[in-house]
Amino acid sequence: MIAPMIHPVSSFRPGRIRLVSLILATLSITASAAKTDVIVLANGNSITGEIRSLSRGKLDFSTDDMGTLSVEWDKVTSIRSTTRFQVQTAVGFWFAGTFPPSDRPGWMVVAGTDDVVTLEMASVVQIDRFERVFWQRLKGNIDFGFNLAKANESTQYNFDFGLKYRGQKGFSQFSFSSYLNKQEGSDYSTRNYLENKTGYYFHPAWTAFGIVQFQQNEELDLAIRSLFGGGVGRRLIASNRMKWIAGAGLSAGSEKYYGDDEPTTFSSEILLLTEWEAFRYDRPKLDFTVGMTLYLSVSDWGRVRTDFSSKLRFELLKDFFLVFGAYDYYDNQPSEEVTSDHDYGVNISFSWTFG
DSSP states (O other): OOOOOOOOGGGSOHHHHHHHHHHHHHHHHHHHHHOOEEEEETTSOEEEEEEEEEETTEEEEEETTTEEEEEEGGGEEEEEEEEEEEEEETTSOEEEEEEOOOSSTTEEEEEOSSOEEEEEGGGEEEEEETTOOGGGGEEEEEEEEEEEETTTTEEEEEEEEEEEEEOSSEEEEEEEEEEEEEETTSOOEEEEEEEEEEEEEEETTEEEEEEEEEEEETTTTEEEEEEEEEEEEEEEEESSSEEEEEEEEEEEEEEEETTOOSOOEEEEEEEEEEEEEEEEOSSSOEEEEEEEEEEEESSSTTOEEEEEEEEEEEEEETTEEEEEEEEEEEESSOOTTOSOSEEEEEEEEEEEEEO
8 A cells, every 4th residue: 555645745845835834915905905986876885996997978886795886877977997998988089097086976087197187978988008019909709690592592601800900199990701602503602701990099080090901702703802091080979878970081992803714803982981880888888880992083083883781789698799780782783793783681680799
């Protein structure tokens, strides 16, 4: 029989015991000190926890006993924290600092290194923790929809992926969407769209942006379209209920159509774009987004293209949504092989959001 190995207490060095005790004590102090922020609600209730972020009218607030809460910002009348945050107002101004107590309900104090400002809480639309690293500033979504119909023996799927980074001085936004339709006895019909947009805030309400875009659409007989451009945009509305932006710019790109013996053609266009978002955090949570870009050709005067899309997002569970989408791609001078100048449709998908 083999006797079990027993380490006598004397084999642990006193220095090692002190080191372990110090680490445990430090972790205990850190854990207990991590959630000392305080918010006061309109009904007078005070909650202690940790402010994570404010975005789209929702304050994410972490607590020990109730987990992470999503509190509607207009229900908060007071906020206090010794942690440094970045704060953005509806008109686009940024402030950085801690949140000392305020003696006025509905107002918050931001104490920076050099100055102290008092802001009406209704005017605040964004709060981010100052120490958050790059990957913690990422937000995104993954949408997937699938439809199988026996009547015409067709299979359809749609996939969307979005990723956005937003900082104090600018943003970067990547999006990709793909659609496939297969019917018995016919070829596949596909549509793919990839875009990356990067912007720099040079004024509280103004943004300079650059855009890179690639498209493929068999319905419009488009094998590949590439676009590179840039311009300026203005924030027309920014609140905790909606956002509206509009912009204009110039682009250059190339096109190639299926079955076209002509070589790849190059073009330049004027861009006019707008996007409107509305969101509600009462149950059930709803997001509604409408975006449209108008392309006016400079190299082929008289040609007009439009890209339109809309999404209604209905929350089923936390971070999981049912999405109703609609799209319309229009070209008043499509390829000669195409019988329609529109490609439009609707889809239903499930979505997971993160960040």
